[in-house]
Amino acid sequence: xxxxxxxxxxxxxxxxxxxxxxxxxxxxxxxxxxxxxxxxxxxxxxxxxxxxxxxxxxxxxxxxxxxxxxxxxxxxxxxxxxxxxxxxxxxxxxxxxxxxxxxxxxxxxxxxxxxxxxxxxxxxxxxxxxxxxxxxxxxxxxxxxxxxxxxxxxxxxxxxxxxxxxxxxxxxxxxxxxxxxxxxxxxxxxxxxxxxxxxxxxxxxxxxxxxxxxxxxxxxxxxxxxxxxxxxxxxxxxxxxxxxxxxxxxxxxxx
Amino acid sequence: xxxxxxxxxxxxxxxxxxxxxxxxxxxxxxxxxxxxxxxxxxxxxxxxxxxxxxxxxxxxxxxxxxxxxxxxxxxxxxxxxxxxxxxxxxxxxxxxxxxxxxxxxxxxxxxxxxxxxxxxxxxxxxxxxxxxxxxxxxxxxxxxxxxxxxxxxxxxxxxxxxxxxxxxxxxxxxxxxxxxxxxxxxxxxxxxxxxxxxxxxxxxxxxxxxxxxxxxxxxxxxxxxxxxxxxxxxxxxxxxxxxxxxxxxxxxxxxxxxxxxxxxxxxxxxxxxxxxxxxxxxxxxxxxxxxxxxxxxxxxxxxxxxxxxxxxxxxxxxxxxxxxxxxxxxxxxxxxxxxxxxxxxxxxxxxxxxxxxxxxxxxxxxxxxxxxxxxxxxxxxxxxxxxxxxxxxxxxxxxxxxxxxxxxxxxxxxxxxxxxxxxxxxxxxxxxxxxxxxxxxxxxxxxxxxxxxxxxxxxxxxxxxxxxxxxxxxxxxxxxxxxxxxxxxxxxxxxxxxxxxxxxxxxxxxxxxxxxxxxxxxxxxxxxxxxxxxxxxxxxxxxxxxxxxxxxxxxxxxxxxxxxxxxxxxx
Numbered sequence: 001x002x003x004x005x006x007x008x009x010x011x012x013x014x015x016x017x018x019x020x021x022x023x024x025x026x027x028x029x030x031x032x033x034x035x036x037x038x039x040x041x042x043x044x045x046x047x048x049x050x051x052x053x054x055x056x057x058x059x060x061x062x063x064x065x066x067x068x069x070x071x072x073x074x075x076x077x078x079x080x081x082x083x084x085x086x087x088x089x090x091x092x093x094x095x096x097x098x099x100x101x102x103x104x105x106x107x108x109x110x111x112x113x114x115x116x117x118x119x120x121x122x123x124x125x126x127x128x129x130x131x132x133x134x135x136x137x138x139x140x141x142x143x144x145x146x147x148x149x150x151x152x153x154x155x156x157x158x159x160x161x162x163x164x165x166x167x168x169x170x171x172x173x174x175x176x177x178x179x180x181x182x183x184x185x186x187x188x189x190x191x192x193x194x195x196x197x198x199x200x201x202x203x204x205x206x207x208x209x210x211x212x213x214x215x216x217x218x219x220x221x222x223x224x225x226x227x228x229x230x231x232x233x234x235x236x237x238x239x240x241x242x243x244x245x246x247x248x249x250x251x252x253x254x255x
Numbered sequence: 256x257x258x259x260x261x262x263x264x265x266x267x268x269x270x271x272x273x274x275x276x277x278x279x280x281x282x283x284x285x286x287x288x289x290x291x292x293x294x295x296x297x298x299x300x301x302x303x304x305x306x307x308x309x310x311x312x313x314x315x316x317x318x319x320x321x322x323x324x325x326x327x328x329x330x331x332x333x334x335x336x337x338x339x340x341x342x343x344x345x346x347x348x349x350x351x352x353x354x355x356x357x358x359x360x361x362x363x364x365x366x367x368x369x370x371x372x373x374x375x376x377x378x379x380x381x382x383x384x385x386x387x388x389x390x391x392x393x394x395x396x397x398x399x400x401x402x403x404x405x406x407x408x409x410x411x412x413x414x415x416x417x418x419x420x421x422x423x424x425x426x427x428x429x430x431x432x433x434x435x436x437x438x439x440x441x442x443x444x445x446x447x448x449x450x451x452x453x454x455x456x457x458x459x460x461x462x463x464x465x466x467x468x469x470x471x472x473x474x475x476x477x478x479x480x481x482x483x484x485x486x487x488x489x490x491x492x493x494x495x496x497x498x499x500x501x502x503x504x505x506x507x508x509x510x511x512x513x514x515x516x517x518x519x520x521x522x523x524x525x526x527x528x529x530x531x532x533x534x535x536x537x538x539x540x541x542x543x544x545x546x547x548x549x550x551x552x553x554x555x556x557x558x559x560x561x562x563x564x565x566x567x568x569x570x571x572x573x574x575x576x577x578x579x580x581x582x583x584x585x586x587x588x589x590x591x592x593x594x595x596x597x598x599x600x601x602x603x604x605x606x607x608x609x610x611x612x613x614x615x616x617x618x619x620x621x622x623x624x625x626x627x628x629x630x631x632x633x634x635x636x637x638x639x640x641x642x643x644x645x646x647x648x649x650x651x652x653x654x655x656x657x658x659x660x661x662x663x664x665x666x667x668x669x670x671x672x673x674x675x676x677x678x679x680x681x682x683x684x685x686x687x688x689x690x691x692x693x694x695x696x697x698x699x700x701x702x703x704x705x706x707x708x709x710x711x712x713x714x715x716x717x718x719x720x721x722x723x724x725x726x727x728x729x730x731x732x733x734x735x736x737x738x739x740x741x742x743x744x745x746x747x748x749x750x751x752x753x754x755x756x757x758x759x760x761x762x763x764x765x766x767x768x769x770x771x772x773x774x775x776x777x778x779x780x781x782x783x784x785x786x787x788x789x790x791x792x793x794x795x796x797x798x799x800x801x802x803x804x805x806x807x808x809x810x811x812x813x814x815x816x817x818x819x820x821x822x823x824x825x826x
Contacts, residue, residue, distance in 0.1 A: 184358055
């Protein structure tokens with residue numbers, strides 16, 4: 001039977017509890033030799049290090065520590081721990097507060113001056129019901145309706161803010177919206193081009209189409225665009241360059 | 256008349272843009288046509304098919320759908336995701352409202368005209384309420400998986416058919432939920448790798464849905480059960496458009512090969528009550544894709560990538576079989592795009608986004624955008640005549656900056672105006688081919704004009720189908736008026752007698768070899784030449800020189816996108 005040295009807990013366990021437990025347990029576990037109350041019978045639990053230290057350094061008897069002093073020490077420890085935790089918390093709080101202020105400052109610097117913002121917000125509120133002939137419309141209300149109806153989920157919910165000013169007639173839009181729209185428009189155009197002129201469609205060139213009639217005439221004629229002037233462009237350019245250089249050389253040798 | 260040297264100009268590289276949508280308005284008999292460069296034109300079909308209003312456009316506003324709503328309001332929607340309303344009085348855009356669904360592919364106005372339905376790229380169908388001054392979003396219908404390419408209302412307003420890729424959905428308007436989803440076969444009785452795009456749907460009042468798709472099929476579906484009733488394979492290429500008549504007894508479809516088919520509801524046997532849809536007439540008036548068709552009570556209208564607007568009156572619907580029942584093909588613009596400066600020998604060409612200034616001999620290019628309006632300034636700079644959308648031509652005194660007089664209103668729009676240099680007579684040409692001369696200083700029509708009106712024009716003159724786009728005068732001969740349209744130019748000599756219906760109108764031979772007697776007998780005021788055509792512009796440079804700007808059709812066709820291949824036997 002392995003006799004395990006029971007671990008003494010840090011918190012002071014009340015002596016009465018130990019005694020209570022010890023009595024009924026002792027009857028059952030007497031054969032095992034494992035008595036819970038053994039090392040701390042009648043006394044508060046001693047810190048383990050002191051036990052060990054005592055064993056290693058000298059063969060002296062362990063210190064006599066009263067229950068009260070040990071309890072007081074433990075309480076001191078607790079208080080110290082609580083103090084440090086509180087200090088840490090307050091430090092963190094202060095740090096966070098300073099950070100927040102910094103962010104607010106930066107944001108303020110980024111935004112337009114207050115005067116213009118005020119004008120925009122008041123103008124948008126009054127212009128929601130106005131006719132479009134005078135002032136450009138505000139899409140906020142309609143966008144809210146749209147979102148409410150459960151519009152599609154695939155595209156990102158774009159916060160489109162179109163606002164106007166009563167004095168100057170300008171429109172503030174996000175550039176990202178325009179890019180999205182362009183990309184989709186191009187995809188749609190590509191779809192139509194593919195389905196009408198893409199692979200699998202039976203298309204021919206205009207030249208061949210118009211020349212079909214010429215082929216069936218009693219006296220067969222040439223195609224509508226018989227010459228293909230687009231062949232051998234590189235060769236023709238090289239020839240032109242060579243001719244120019246040759247002429248220059250000829251002029252030089254003549255002189 | 257005299258002999259002239261002619262500068263024949265063919266380098267004006269004018270390429271009209273393809274027609275994308277047409278919309279016919281029954282009450283006012285007007286046709287709205289939108290092109291791929293964003294321009295919208297309004298044609299007045301009762302005023303001899305004259306283009307009376309023009310909204311210049313931009314590629315970013317290219318339209319995919321056009322429709323009329325109640326009260327003569329015109330709406331268009333395009334791939335930039337916006338619904339645009341046009342102001343037909345002020346000739347500008349009233350407003351553009353973003354639908355927040357991505358690119359818009361289709362739009363339909365409700366039969367009552369008070370609601371607008373829009374089909375978007377993300378598969379949502381959005382309902383808008385048309386308020387007196389704007390449109391307002393009402394609600395979304397059930398969202399579908401792929402883009403909604405075509406929409407159609409049931410005439411009773413209770414259901415909607417929406418065509419998408421590989422399927423058609425039928426919605427109930429009140430609840431906004433899908434009633435049926437009808438799957439379209441990719442190929443007629445076969446399998447194909449390419450997706451079947453349903454380009455057009457039409458909902459009839461008895462619950463039949465007609466769909467046209469990219470496999471070349473026209474299919475009839477029953478919307479009550481969601482099943483296919485009949486399938487017609489009519490082309491090897493896409494069938495891209497469909498339009499149903501108001502009485503629902505005929506409809507027209509346009510294909511990518513340029514063919515337009517007419518379907519009619521015909522009784523099975525001569526006295527049975529049972530009727531069936533039969534393909535009756537094919538028309539091949541286009542060389543490229545027919546992207547849009549419309550059905551007016553008496554004619555079929557089609558337009559597409561080859562830029563012609565073709566109006567084909569149906570013989571069984573036309574009451575009087577006269578020249579009005581012939582085919583109308585509108586190819587060339589009804590406005591004048593070229594101006595000429597006589598002294599400096601310069602020509603100004605107006606393109607969509609820039610102007611080109613050419614010296615007859617060399618070239619200098621500039622770039623601005625110009626708006627077009629019908630104005631005429633007198634040669635001495637005193638008078639300015641302006642015609643707008645309202646009736647009557649107003650003449651203003653430039654020196655005193657006030658209105659001088661107004662020419663009485665006429666029920667047809669003005670196509671060309673000019674003020675004669677010495678006599679200050681205002682010559683006006685209307686879209687029904689009538690020409691009036693009004694004296695500005697005297698504030699009444701001239702005697703010659705009254706004689707012409709009493710006498711009437713020659714019937715061949717009235718039967719020309721392109722409007723007169725330019726009038727000019729000879730500086731030394733005040734009795735001559737030079738005017739032209741797309742296929743002829745004419746010099747009117749006011750001193751010669753007027754032709755009546757029996758005289759030979761177009762003189763086939765030049766009057767050099769004939770004897771004097773014969774000449775005097777056949778001579779009449781209208782000297783017409785058809786040598787230069789198709790004519791975009793003709794003017795007098797100086798006394799002995801004319802400039803004629805032509806635009807051969809072949810040059811335009813050479814710059815169009817590729818058409819569908821046609822297999823012909825023996826090639």
